[in-house]
Amino acid sequence: MKEILPGIYLQEGKRKRLLTRNLIPGKKAFQEYLHNINGTEYREWNPTRSKLAAGLVKGAKLPAINEGSTVLYLGAASGNTVSYMSDILGPEGMVFAVEFSPKVTRYLVYLAESRPNIAPVLADARYPEKYLPFVLQSDFMFQDIAQREQVEIFLRNARLFLKKGGYCALALKARSIDVAEMPKKLFIAAKAQLQKELIVHDMIALEPFEKDHALFVCQKK
Amino acid sequence: MKKYLYSSAISTFVFDEAFRVLMEVPFDEKQKVAYGLALGNGEWIPTEEQAMKVHSPIVVVGFKTDKKNHSFSTDDAVISGISKSLRGRLFEIAAADILVAKQLVKRSVSSDDIVLEASRGLKELEKAINMVVKRLRGWYELYNPETSRSISDNEQFVDAILSKDKEELLKELKISSEESMGSSFAPHDLTPIMELAQQAQSLVKAKEAQKSYLSHLMATMYPNLSAVATPLLAAELLAQAGSLHKMAMMPSSTIQVLGAEKALFKHLKNRSVKPPKHGHIINHPIMSKVPFEKRGRAARVLADKISIAIRIDYFKGEFKGEQLLKEVEEMLLK
Numbered sequence A: 001m002k003e004i005l006p007g008i009y010l011q012e013g014k015r016k017r018l019l020t021r022n023l024i025p026g027k028k029a030f031q032e033y034l035h036n037i038n039g040t041e042y043r044e045w046n047p048t049r050s051k052l053a054a055g056l057v058k059g060a061k062l063p064a065i066n067e068g069s070t071v072l073y074l075g076a077a078s079g080n081t082v083s084y085m086s087d088i089l090g091p092e093g094m095v096f097a098v099e100f101s102p103k104v105t106r107y108l109v110y111l112a113e114s115r116p117n118i119a120p121v122l123a124d125a126r127y128p129e130k131y132l133p134f135v136l137q138s139d140f141m142f143q144d145i146a147q148r149e150q151v152e153i154f155l156r157n158a159r160l161f162l163k164k165g166g167y168c169a170l171a172l173k174a175r176s177i178d179v180a181e182m183p184k185k186l187f188i189a190a191k192a193q194l195q196k197e198l199i200v201h202d203m204i205a206l207e208p209f210e211k212d213h214a215l216f217v218c219q220k221k
Numbered sequence B: 001m002k003k004y005l006y007s008s009a010i011s012t013f014v015f016d017e018a019f020r021v022l023m024e025v026p027f028d029e030k031q032k033v034a035y036g037l038a039l040g041n042g043e044w045i046p047t048e049e050q051a052m053k054v055h056s057p058i059v060v061v062g063f064k065t066d067k068k069n070h071s072f073s074t075d076d077a078v079i080s081g082i083s084k085s086l087r088g089r090l091f092e093i094a095a096a097d098i099l100v101a102k103q104l105v106k107r108s109v110s111s112d113d114i115v116l117e118a119s120r121g122l123k124e125l126e127k128a129i130n131m132v133v134k135r136l137r138g139w140y141e142l143y144n145p146e147t148s149r150s151i152s153d154n155e156q157f158v159d160a161i162l163s164k165d166k167e168e169l170l171k172e173l174k175i176s177s178e179e180s181m182g183s184s185f186a187p188h189d190l191t192p193i194m195e196l197a198q199q200a201q202s203l204v205k206a207k208e209a210q211k212s213y214l215s216h217l218m219a220t221m222y223p224n225l226s227a228v229a230t231p232l233l234a235a236e237l238l239a240q241a242g243s244l245h246k247m248a249m250m251p252s253s254t255i256q257v258l259g260a261e262k263a264l265f266k267h268l269k270n271r272s273v274k275p276p277k278h279g280h281i282i283n284h285p286i287m288s289k290v291p292f293e294k295r296g297r298a299a300r301v302l303a304d305k306i307s308i309a310i311r312i313d314y315f316k317g318e319f320k321g322e323q324l325l326k327e328v329e330e331m332l333l334k
Helices: A051-057 A080-089 A102-114 A128-134 A150-161 A183-195 B029-040 B046-054 B076-085 B087-108 B111-140 B145-150 B154-163 B166-172 B187-221 B223-229 B231-241 B244-248 B252-256 B261-269 B285-289 B292-314 B321-332
Strands: A002-005 A008-011 A017-021 A034-037 A040-045 A070-074 A094-099 A118-122 A138-143 A162-173 A198-205 A213-220 B004-007 B011-015 B021-026 B059-061
Touching (some): A017 A034, A017 A051, A040 A080, A051 A080, A051 A162, A051 A213, A070 A150, A080 A118, A094 A102, A102 A118, A118 A128, A128 A150, A128 B029, A150 A183, A150 B076, A162 B076, B004 B046, B076 B087, B111 B154, B111 B187, B187 B223, B223 B292, B231 B244, B244 B292, B252 B292, B285 B321
Parallel strands (some): A070 A138, A138 A162
Antiparallel strands (some): A008 A017, B004 B011
16 A cells, blocks of 8 residues: 555555545445555545545656645535545644535535534535635646636635635646537636646546546646 | 715615715614615615715615715725725625525525425425335245236236135136146235335325325416416426526427437537437427327427417406417417
8 A cells, every 4th residue: 555645545456445534433424445554544545436536546646635724615515625635734724615406515514513624605606706715725626627717716715715826726627618629629718717827737537447538737827 | 074874784884985984774683684685676775864864975886776966986906995994894794695595595496396395296296106116016026927018007016915815806707726827925925015006005195195186286386388288288388497587488399399309419419410309398288189290280289389378377467268279279270
């Protein structure tokens, strides 16, 4: 087992496993597997259920998620990926988890009540000014929302809530922008749009974990 | 000297140029919820006015629908300064965020959601009944295959086997029990079959109750839509669209193919595949009266009137449902 990024472990073997140290040992956040390695409990991070994990398995470098960092997570859904973020950031960090659907926010609230470093925010990511009172500027930002203007939303949030020099990652779903267009074309267009304001370090296709998705790793100038 | 006004989920703050806290008006538990909701809506809150009485002029950091001639800023440097200053209060803010999120979830439940769940529930119940009765038939056919074959309707079948015994049922079909292909069952082998039939019957009852509830709900909440599209089809369309707002904003061409997404996207990706003519709309009673070749046109006309009806309901206009339905009938059934 080796630590590929602070707090994120990769176990080589028959099957590659991505692991994070469980913040609340003995407790599962969802239905993930728990592994006990040398007396420490780890939670398995399934790349088919988390776009960030898929990106990490495919070699994304995200230097800004450290213990004690703050993270803004847009499109948190029921909080699967958020729970791993909370593992990585540890008790001193914080994930601001923004989600627009009230139904899944319920699960996010349950998660936040069991893990002290999660702050759920029920708001529309398209209007970042509206959740200014509930969120602080963060070291890292991640977005995974299936909206037509996802790139524009990402940039708007990065302007307000990302620290200078901070890293951010965008999981882009090509099919949400245009169902008929070739994904590759859309990725190139998205990259050009991101480069106007951010430094784009990496663009990773998430195949075979997700179809027609790409992860963009960017940094604020 | 520049001063900044910023309300977080825990307090209203006044910062100086170096982002030191000049003033803090903390919220109590009740205010955290009330003010949190107000701030999310872009309203001014009393603590902000209190702070502005002491510190003026001031630059407001935040979003307000009514700007009231104040100067605003959402500059990167300002938000960065405030965030650094409040880093130590992170966990208080997170706790307040949870309170606000809980209230927002509570307030988000609308009458649309009830219709959505009831409509989906009805569909699931229908599926469940089909599944149970299929198993029931398989089992019962060992005992009395002829009756099962003669009653094709599931609900009638369940009622029949519960109300009459094998002798009576066979007599109705003019078959003697010697001729019948069914074997004879000991009473204790028959009991579980009848128990399953009772379960199926109660499922049917539940379905009927939900159906009449949903019809009533739709007819009172969306009178126009229900009049044009029939209450149950209206509920199905609404569930597919997701909410009243979404459906009211849809063009009629989208309403026409609601429920035929698979075929539609197949067409959009590959233009040699023909587009679908109709989605859920095919279940409208008028569609079965229209000749097969004219169903495309019929779906278009119907979707057109449905889209008008839903907009009348959305903007709470006068009742025009029956007139709209009459227009559809005139166009299609002449």
